[in-house]
Amino acid sequence: MNLKPETLLRIDEAITHYPVKRSATLPLLHLIQEDIGHIPDEAIEWVAAKLELQPINVYEVVTFYPMFKRKPIGRRHIKVCRTLSCALMGGYKVCDTFKKEFGVELDEVTPDGGTTIEFVECLASCGTAPVVMIDDDLHENVTPEKARELAAQIKAGTAVRK
Amino acid sequence: MSAPQQRRIIFQHIDEPGYTPDIDCYLRHGGYEILRRAVTRPPGELRDEVKQSGLRGRGGAGFPAGVKWSLVDRKSGKPIYLIVNADESEPGTFKDRYIIHQDPHQLIEGTMISCFANDVKQAYIYIRGEMPHGARLLERAIAEARAKNFVGPNILGTGYSCEIYVHRGAGAYICGEETGLIESLEGKRANPRIKPPYFPAVLGLYQCPTIVNNVETLCHVRHIIDMGGVEYAKIGTPNNTGTRIFGVSGHVQRPGTYEYECGKITLGQLLYDVCGGPLPGRKLKAVIPGGSSAKVLRFGEKFTLKNKDGSTRELAMEDIPLDFDTLAACGTMGGSGGLIVMDDSVNMVEALANINAFYSHESCGQCTPCREGSLWMKKITSRMVHGNARREDAALLKGVADQIPGRTICAMGEGCSWPTQSFLAKFGEEFEAYHETKKNRPADALPLI
Ligand SMILES: Cc1cc2nc3c(=O)[nH]c(=O)nc-3n(C[C@H](O)[C@H](O)[C@H](O)COP(=O)(O)O)c2cc1C
Numbered sequence: 009m010n011l012k013p014e015t016l017l018r019i020d021e022a023i024t025h026y027p028v029k030r031s032a033t034l035p036l037l038h039l040i041q042e043d044i045g046h047i048p049d050e051a052i053e054w055v056a057a058k059l060e061l062q063p064i065n066v067y068e069v070v071t072f073y074p075m076f077k078r079k080p081i082g083r084r085h086i087k088v089c090r091t092l093s094c095a096l097m098g099g100y101k102v103c104d105t106f107k108k109e110f111g112v113e114l115d116e117v118t119p120d121g122g123t124t125i126e127f128v129e130c131l132a133s134c135g136t137a138p139v140v141m142i143d144d145d146l147h148e149n150v151t152p153e154k155a156r157e158l159a160a161q162i163k164a165g166t167a168v169r170k
Numbered sequence: 171m172s173a174p175q176q177r178r179i180i181f182q183h184i185d186e187p188g189y190t191p192d193i194d195c196y197l198r199h200g201g202y203e204i205l206r207r208a209v210t211r212p213p214g215e216l217r218d219e220v221k222q223s224g225l226r227g228r229g230g231a232g233f234p235a236g237v238k239w240s241l242v243d244r245k246s247g248k249p250i251y252l253i254v255n256a257d258e259s260e261p262g263t264f265k266d267r268y269i270i271h272q273d274p275h276q277l278i279e280g281t282m283i284s285c286f287a288n289d290v291k292q293a294y295i296y297i298r299g300e301m302p303h304g305a306r307l308l309e310r311a312i313a314e315a316r317a318k319n320f321v322g323p324n325i326l327g328t329g330y331s332c333e334i335y336v337h338r339g340a341g342a343y344i345c346g347e348e349t350g351l352i353e354s355l356e357g358k359r360a361n362p363r364i365k366p367p368y369f370p371a372v373l374g375l376y377q378c379p380t381i382v383n384n385v386e387t388l389c390h391v392r393h394i395i396d397m398g399g400v401e402y403a404k405i406g407t408p409n410n411t412g413t414r415i416f417g418v419s420g421h422v423q424r425p426g427t428y429e430y431e432c433g434k435i436t437l438g439q440l441l442y443d444v445c446g447g448p449l450p451g452r453k454l455k456a457v458i459p460g461g462s463s464a465k466v467l468r469f470g471e472k473f474t475l476k477n478k479d480g481s482t483r484e485l486a487m488e489d490i491p492l493d494f495d496t497l498a499a500c501g502t503m504g505g506s507g508g509l510i511v512m513d514d515s516v517n518m519v520e521a522l523a524n525i526n527a528f529y530s531h532e533s534c535g536q537c538t539p540c541r542e543g544s545l546w547m548k549k550i551t552s553r554m555v556h557g558n559a560r561r562e563d564a565a566l567l568k569g570v571a572d573q574i575p576g577r578t579i580c581a582m583g584e585g586c587s588w589p590t591q592s593f594l595a596k597f598g599e600e601f602e603a604y605h606e607t608k609k610n611r612p613a614d615a616l617p618l619i
């Protein structure tokens with residue numbers, strides 16, 4: 009596991025926020041996942057050693073919180089809201105549109121390693137339903153047409169990276 | 171009767187053109203003046219103001235904030251912590267998002283006043299993981315406030331010091347429950363703690379006295395200290411003071427957030443006059459008034475309520491004033507202020523199956539009734555939707571739901587069973603007749619599950 013020097017600095021800073029080191033578990037896991045994309049076994053052991061815990065203490069946290077991924081996911085991460093307000097406004101259709109556009113099922117990675125689609129629970133933006141998060145950005149009032157446009161933008165971006 | 175005017179106290183600057191989340195903008199609008207005045211007063215006096223204001227928590231339970239603060243163990247000699255609950259995870263709730271993204275300094279000022287009033291030296295803002303921009307905005311706002319000496323050591327030269335840090339969750343609903351939140355902040359699974367003995371006011375974060383308040387609640391504190399508790403209590407209605415932000419989502423013409431004096435607007439006024447009523451060609455059928463765990467209300471329903479003198483009065487569903495007490499008397503709750511509206515296109519079995527899928531996904535799994543009950547409610551409602559209902563399923567569903575409340579560690583036990591109980595009580599015929607409705611439904615009907 010090769011963390012960027014900047015990640016290491018931010019990790020040391022995060023630990024100072026708490027009187028008890030164990031509290032830094034979530035912040036450290038976030039920083040590592042932002043850096044390397046997921047939480048492999050060695051990250052669990054590394055965090056445990058850093059915070060003077062047993063690996064099981066970190067493992068049980070990683071497996072409890074849906075945002076932490078044990079395996080690599082796509083570089084682009086689409087989260088469609090599944091919950092009631094979004095569903096009432098067409099969230100399931102939006103999710104299907106994304107699945108069709110990328111030709112994958114939920115939680116898979118597109119063959120080019122580019123994209124993963126996840127159907128998640130309420131994103132706290134129910135008044136502008138249906139909503140979708142793409143990486144860190146929220147997209148509101150997403151119709152199937154808008155979903156197709158967003159998919160096209162993502163595909164164009166992935167093509168540029170190649 | 172048309173709807174009253176909005177009274178925007180907390181949302182005064184939300185969506186205002188030119189209003190930005192940086193400290194310069196906030197200072198131009200009188201920001202941190204109230205903190206400046208607050209730190210010259212004895213902390214006990216500030217706590218009394220909050221008590222007199224009658225402010226009730228905006229996170230869900232509506233517990234009076236002043237009373238919560240008075241329960242804090244101040245004699246233990248341990249540090250007192252304050253946690254801002256910015257988890258905003260109850261489906262249908264989307265108000266704190268706008269405060270965090272558009273007016274973060276209002277929250278920081280309210281938090282610092284509350285910290286000073288309670289002799290808190292360390293506060294945490296627990297923000298849900300799915301708001302990364304919000305977390306960065308809050309971090310930047312705290313850094314700006316620290317640079318101007320509103321946060322950090324020796325605040326405004328008073329000798330009082332207090333830090334705030336932002337702590338991000340990672341996608342688990344149960345982190346909104348205050349003791350689950352505390353466990354999560356300690357770096358563990360968010361398994362709620364049993365009360366007693368783990369009342370946060372006595373045994374909270376690191377087993378120290380801890381205050382957990384919702385984002386909106388702490389913003390109100392700023393305005394209470396500004397106008398005085400007695401003046402604030404004149405806003406709204408008795409025992410339901412101040413303003414409330416209502417987040418309306420689902421099948422209305424103008425969904426969104428609206429701030430009104432508590433109890434001064436009725437459900438009908440909000441949904442028809444303010445939100446424009448149903449979509450063209452539709453009729454309103456049901457509304458969940460306070461986040462998805464609140465019991466559903468059916469349009470056309472009437473309630474018989476007790477008056478103080480023992481007589482009774484009849485109240486139509488549309489005429490319910492949106493406060494804490496009347497909604498509770500009607501068998502539901504104001505909860506988090508999030509209203510989810512459903513029109514006559516919605517099949518209630520499918521809507522409930524959607525809700526049940528949420529709760530079964532989010533149970534922390536500690537208590538058998540909640541873990542197994544939420545799972546079975548999901549299984550039964552989804553097999554109904556997918557055409558595999560059994561004749562006895564409606565009765566079975568009720569049996570499962572009735573065995574959960576009162577038998578669990580945290581209030582999610584109630585929260586996950588109330589939707590099933592109320593949908594069955596009010597729309598039972600749709601559950602009984604589900605085979606037929608399913609057959610009659612157009613193939614292109616919007617899927618909810
Ligand atoms: C299952 C569950 C989820 C909750 N989620 C939230 C939440 O997302 N945000 C919140 O402020 N309160 C939530 N609460 C309520 C908190 O436990 C707590 O009562 C509240 O933060 C107290 O703040 P207040 O008194 O200012 O309302 C939840 C409660 C339960 C039982």
Ligand code: SF4
Binds near residue numbers: 540
């Ligand atoms: S009621 Fe449910 S969420 Fe709450 S502690 Fe028990 S299992 Fe966990």
Ligand code: FES
Binds near residue numbers: 089094095137261263
């Ligand atoms: S239901 Fe989708 S954001 Fe709340």
